[in-house]
Amino acid sequence: MTTILSADGLIEIPEIFRKEDALQAGQTCDIERLGHGDYRVRITEPPSASQTKERIIDLLLRCPVKGFYTPTDRAETTDDLPTLNFVPVSLWVSWTP
Helix, strand or coil, rough: CHHHHCCCEEEECCHHHHHHHCCCCCCCCEEEEECCEEEEECCCCCCHHHHHHHHHHHHCCCCCCCCCCCCCCCCCCCCHCCCCCCCHHHHHCCCCH
């Protein structure tokens, strides 16, 4: 099967191969140059959902700073802010330098 190298350097794997091998967008692949004009492409297996979750949890547990987050006091509202008094536009004085 023949495919075309795009101007961006991308090679599209034909749809028939993508369906046969259940390839998904975003999967990574390894490309090995065997010789002049001869390449081998190997699709790497995507990580399973459980492996991804384990990695994220491990990353969070390795965080050196513990207890840095403190929840805000929910009793405080915008009603506690001081009232701003604005001057009406009709009272503005026209000033020219």
